[in-house]
Amino acid sequence: MALDDAFDYFRAYDKSSFTVVACQGSEPSEGDVADFERRVGFRLPEEFREFTKSPLGGLYMEVREEVWPRAKEFEVGPFWSFLYGLKVFGIAVGIPSWLDIRAQFESFSADGGSGLVPFLQIVGDADRWCFDSAGGIVLWRHDDDERELESLTFSELLMREIGELARRKERKVRHEDRG
Numbered sequence: 001m002a003l004d005d006a007f008d009y010f011r012a013y014d015k016s017s018f019t020v021v022a023c024q025g026s027e028p029s030e031g032d033v034a035d036f037e038r039r040v041g042f043r044l045p046e047e048f049r050e051f052t053k054s055p056l057g058g059l060y061m062e063v064r065e066e067v068w069p070r071a072k073e074f075e076v077g078p079f080w081s082f083l084y085g086l087k088v089f090g091i092a093v094g095i096p097s098w099l100d101i102r103a104q105f106e107s108f109s110a111d112g113g114s115g116l117v118p119f120l121q122i123v124g125d126a127d128r129w130c131f132d133s134a135g136g137i138v139l140w141r142h143d144d145d146e147r148e149l150e151s152l153t154f155s156e157l158l159m160r161e162i163g164e165l166a167r168r169k170e171r172k173v174r175h176e177d178r179g
Contacts (some may be wrong), residue, residue: 027053028053033091044102060099115132130147137154
């Protein structure tokens with residue numbers, strides 16, 4: 001299964017470069033997932049359901065601050081140089097609201113993102129990756145409410161974004177953000 005690539009990655013990821021926090025030990029039940037699906041009005045894609053019920057559900061991943069120092073207030077740089085992590089929203093027991101897909105869905109819907117369920121966000125970017133009611137993956141662009149349908153699976157998108165994060169980390173280590 002395609003999620004195996006993600007599970008394999010997190011068994012051996014570079015712990016000296018990345019911090020990873022997930023719901024491990026607080027995984028949601030099938031009933032928790034089904035309750036959320038009733039709330040949104042459609043079934044989530046199977047890959048995402050499996051992921052969110054795994055120990056990796058409710059995932060937060062960032063480049064360690066000693067590797068990628070955080071920007072100081074009013075510091076400027078290329079946009080990519082502020083994108084030091086990613087979040088995969090989940091349904092774990094006791095998950096903080098900034099990582100809780102239920103809270104993110106409510107906030108997103110209240111802000112006009114109707115019909116979409118946000119599930120992945122790059123730290124520092126207001127755009128969101130969302131599921132539509134057909135289970136498709138949509139990139140919602142915050143500046144103009146544009147919705148771009150992608151032909152990727154959840155695991156393909158997750159692994160692509162992890163790869164992009166690793167590439168940004170290497171650029172930051174090489175100081176490419178200093179013009």
